[in-house]
Amino acid sequence: MQLIRVIEEFRKEDECLVKEYIVNISAEKILETLDDLVLYDDDYHDEIYDSYFLSEDQLKRISPFLTEEINADFNTYIYQLSCYEDNK
Template identity: 60%
Template structure:
């Protein structure tokens, strides 16, 4: 089972998913990169399965791990770190 981590971009008006940006990053790298990320009680540092809201600084830190460029617009969208089992 492969886990895929993404940054999801949601429209603030209707909360619908606008776009996903694929990350090439392990849970350990996430914690090292996002040193301010507070995990939920049911997540473990070697897993990180829950969704987490991201701020602009956190997105900047994750940029090197993206498969394509992201140009965040926090006036229009909200962003989340999400996780899926291999969907493709």
């Protein structure tokens, strides 16, 4: 079992998931890159499992770790860092 981290792009008008962008980054590197990310009490510093909404600045800082380019539009979409277990 492997953890997969993604940036989820949700449409603001109906909160529908439009696209997921895979992020190749460890939990430690996320915390280093997003030094202003405040973890929820039930999350861990060595593994980030919960979902976190990202600001425009945070998304820019984490974008170099995406497997494909993202053309962010914060007027239309909301962006969230999420984690899933890949059971493949």
